[in-house]
Amino acid sequence: MIDQLLRTPLTELVGVRHPVVQTGMGWVSGPRLVTGTANAGGLGILASATMSHAELERAILEVKDRTDQPFGVNLRADAGDAPERCELLIRHGVRVASFALAPRPELIARLKDAGIVVIPSVGAARHAEKVAAWGADAVMIQGGEGGGHTGSVPTTLLLPTVLDALRRSGREIPVIAAGGFFDGRGLAAALSYGAAGAGMGTRFLLTRDSAVPDAVKQLYLSHGLDGTVVTDKVDGMPHRMLRTDLVQELQESSALRRMGPTVRRTLEFKRDSGMSWRRLLRDGREMRRAQGRSLAQTALAANTPTMLRAGLVEGDTSAGVLASGQVVGVIDDLPSCEELIDRIVTSAADELRRAASYVGG
Structure with missing residues (x-):
């Protein structure tokens, strides 16, 4: 395990040794992966969208039992029980609350008052400006190369656009860049752009x-x-x-043809999550409002956790889907989190020193 080589606004804000974030991936970012990341000096983030309230509490307690390092929990801002889940984070002293969508200003304020770092994910410069104005401590951006729900703008264009917008607004906060990162060269590039760290999903999966x-995992490694x-x-x-x-x-x-399986998966998701029909419909309405989904898109939303679980947990690739970033095509090994983070940070420091040697006196 290496000492701190890179000090950035993210490491200062959160208290981690290295500016590397393991992102919150449903069915993937559980206690084992988060603990491995945290003990290696990165910021591990639990994915709570696929957990019930009780499962989330058990996961938080398991991580706390296995590490004394900072970690985070990713929350759905549009979930009906988002305030209750935030209270759970506060009660157990979780260091970071990350959000897949922008949380309401009052939720940000509640978390910040309790000393929790708030990091929403955004996909556009205007969204970064909005959450910064609401008091967010940092933002994560994901370019189109990233896995899971993604946009069409590549990281190399989205990142500078967000950084410039925050600078012009006078509300500069740390920006974590995600989408297309897997090694030290990528981390060095993100820091050179002005980011405070790099987020990685598929690389940690x-x-x-x-x-x-x-x-x-072997199926992932076989893809180009x-x-x-x-x-x-x-x-x-x-x-x-x-x-x-x-x-x-x-x-x-x-x-x-997709209608029948969609109904079946929705019923399966309702059963496994323990959600009432009233809660499911309320969350659906909030999803439509927050994400601008059509009624048909909202009806399909329950497909995601069920199909991801089939592939990522049960290993049934004939019935499940496997979220992945494009970086899957350049990954060829399965290191431990400690091995991975050590080599990413060491390589990034070497790359930054090499680049600095080009600067004349």
Whole structure:
């Protein structure tokens, strides 16, 4: 385990040794992966969207039992019980609350009053300006190269756009860059742009500390740079995932053919989550409001957790989908989180020293 080599606004804000963030991936970012990341000096983030309230509390307690380092929890800002989940973070002293969407100003204020660092994820400069004005401590941006729900703007354009917008607004806060990062060269590039750190999802999914079945990890490793596809046929929103036979079938199927499986998966999600029909409908309405989804897109939303679980937890790639960033095409090993973070940070420091040598006196 290496000492701190890079000191950035992110390491100062959160109290981690290294400016590397393991992002919150549903069914993937559980206690084992988060603990491995935290003990290696990075910021590990629990993914809570696929957990019930009780499961989240158990996961938080498990991480706290296995590490004394800072970690975070990713929350759905549009979830009906978001305030209650925030109180859970406050009660257990979680260091970071990250959000897939912008939380309301009053939720940000409540968390900040309790000493919790608030880091929403944004996909556009105007969203970064908005949450900065509301009091967010930092933001994470994800370019189109990233896995899961993603946009179309690449990180190399989205990152400077967000940094410039925050600078012009007079509300500069640390920016974490995600989408396309997997090694020290990427971290060095992100820091050179002006980011305070780099977030990585697929790279951490493909570690020994990840609980994803080994056979599924090998399937990921077998894909090249053309091995992912962005489709809206799973839950109505652009979603980057591995190119598999199931995804190809979904791409080619009609809305009518997808209706039956959609209803079945919605019922399965309701049963497993313990949500009432009233709560499910309320969350659906909030999702439509917050994300601008159509009624048809909202109806498809329950597909995502169920299909991801089939692939990432149960290892059934014939019935499940596998979210993935494009970096899957350049990853060829399964290190531990400690091995991964050590080599990323060491390489990034070397790259920054090399670049500094180009500057004349």
